[in-house]
Amino acid sequence: MSAESAPVFALAETAPPALRERYLGATLAAGLIAAVVLLPIAVVVGIALSGSGEDWPHLVSNVLPQSTGTTFVLLAMVAAGSASIGVTSAWLVVAYDFPLRRVLAWALVLPLAVPPYLAAYAFGEFFLFTGPVQTLWRALFGFQTARDYWFPDIRSTTGAAIVLSSVLFPYVYLTVRVVFIMQGRNIADVARTLGASPSRVLFKILLPVARPAIIAGTALVLMETLNDIGAVEYLGVRTLTFSVFTTWLNRGSLEGAAQIAMVMLVIVLGLLWAERWARRHRRFHGARSTHMKAHPPRVRLRGVRAGLATVAVVAPVLTGFGVPAYVFAGYASRRLEQLAEPALFDAFLTSVVTAGSAAVVTVLAALALVNATRLSRSAAVGALARLASSGYAMPGTILGLGLLFSLSRIDNVVDALAREHLGFSTGLLFTGSAAAVVLACSVRFLALAEGAIHSGLEKLPPHIDEAARSLGHAPGATARKVLIPLLKPALFTAAVLVFVDTVKELSATILLRPFGFSTLATHVYENASRGVVEDGALAALLIILTALVPVVLLSRALMRDAEATL
Secondary structure, three states: OOOOOOHHHHHHHHOOHHHHHHHHHHHHHHHHHHHHHHHHHHHHHHHHHHOOOOOHHHHHHHHHHHHHHHHHHHHHHHHHHHHHHHHHHHHHHHHEEOOOHHHHHHHOOHHHHOOHHHHHHHHHHHOOOOOHHHHHHHHHHOOOOHHHOOOOOOOOHHHHHHHHHHHHOHHHHHHHHHHHHHHHHHHHHHHHHOOOOHHHHHHHHHHHHHHHHHHHHHHHHHHHHHHOOHHHHHOOOOOHHHHHHHHHHOOOOHHHHHHHHHHHHHHHHHHHHHHHHHHHOOOOOOOHHHOOOOOOOOEEOOHHHHHHHHHHHHHHHHHHHHHHHHHHHHHHHOOHHHHHOHHHHHHHHHHHHHHHHHHHHHHHHHHHHHHHHHHOOOHHHHHHHHHHHHHHHOOHHHHHHHHHHHHHHHHHHHHHHHHHHOOOOOOOOOOOOOHHHHHHHHHHHHHHHHHHHHHHHHOOOOOHHHHHHHOOOOHHHHHHHHHHHHOHHHHHHHHHHHHHHHHHOOHHHHHHOOOOOOOHHHHHHHHHHOOOHHHHHHHHHHHHHHHHHHHHHHHHHHHHOHHHHO
16 A cells, blocks of 8 residues: 555554554444444354253254245345346346336336335235235136135245345346446447347356346345345245244244354355455456446337337336335325324334434444544454444344343343442343344444445545644544544435434344334334234335435436436
């Protein structure tokens, strides 16, 4: 690393003792944040290894074979579905021109606004015997009862794969689309001038070029699939996440749940390795020397081919976003009286307060993490930052399990000390309040905030904080008076991302929420569990509308991409 690219690091090495103490403080802050992130994982591992082993024969013979097999089948189906939809959509909007292409290029991101559990509830209602699809089917062919015809059951592993693929494919679409725009078209145009057919260009040129991006996007999809509890429970699919939930709450076996979580942890580590491996090989594809400066013409499709391309891109949007929006908007229009009910208002207020608190805590932690990384050139600090960002890959079930056990111990110790020395009981400070949910969401979404702030920091001139400190400002004052004001857009983006994901979060919230604590997500979940999805429609619609905020921001960023919008 050159001195020009790392003036701050050079200054850190030659800083006086007082400044070095501050650098040490930043490093300790990074270590503390990493320790908090890793605490629930370490606790789950400790519980699993310290168990008596009484549950293990039952798990091995009755739970793990079925749930592990179902999980791998579901992961394989979701990977195939998400990758095929995401790659096909990206290829069509980048390589061809057809009706509605510009609108559909950003509309393909809309399914990200629908959490998987809401999609599952909507699909369940949409394909129900009394839903619009089967009603139309009976009207077209004159069937009277369900015994007169066969219709695929959405409450199955295949149905769950369809539901999850329909809302998670944008992860693949976004990563692959960038590769196609930045380099794939250059290579494709060269291949076509040499006589290669479009299909040969796709399979022999574009797909190999985009393979790392496909793997990275698919790994994110699979981590979200592994994290899901609401969709698989509603659709009756017994995955490992579902088994952790039932083993702990129904069988009362914390050790057994932790041992199942260990199996999930192995899968997550495998996905993380695949994602890291893919990103390592993406550097070649982002090389500036191959970045296209001109705007080559897309192949204009006409007639039937244009219609087929439009249908192929419209279908994922309608499936992943249109169906949930249609179902919940229809139910909500018939439940408008719920707007005056205290339960919905309380759930909305709880969601806003919890998500707002998580956003503030997470952004502050991410800022401290980025600042520590910027001030220090130590490889250890870089490693701590990567560890602190690993919480996003951990399923909410594992985080919830580890945090509940560790925080309940802390609550008991604090309460015992207060009783002994102060003469009063503190009660359950963490597990008896929303603090545990806030902490879980902060741990899980820290990577989102850290990524947004880090991206904003990279856009600033590298000498700016060095200049401030040469004028006599300490690192803290430099951050407060110079960096933070310049980073306001990045901080806002980070806070919005964490806020929205916390509003959608279900797995950790179910496990950690205290008695009487209800967010919009748990409000919808409780109604769906009682078989009255329509009673949670307004809350579901509020979640989708809230989640639309970052999706719209992301879509606007896509539209600003000149090469993508021409």
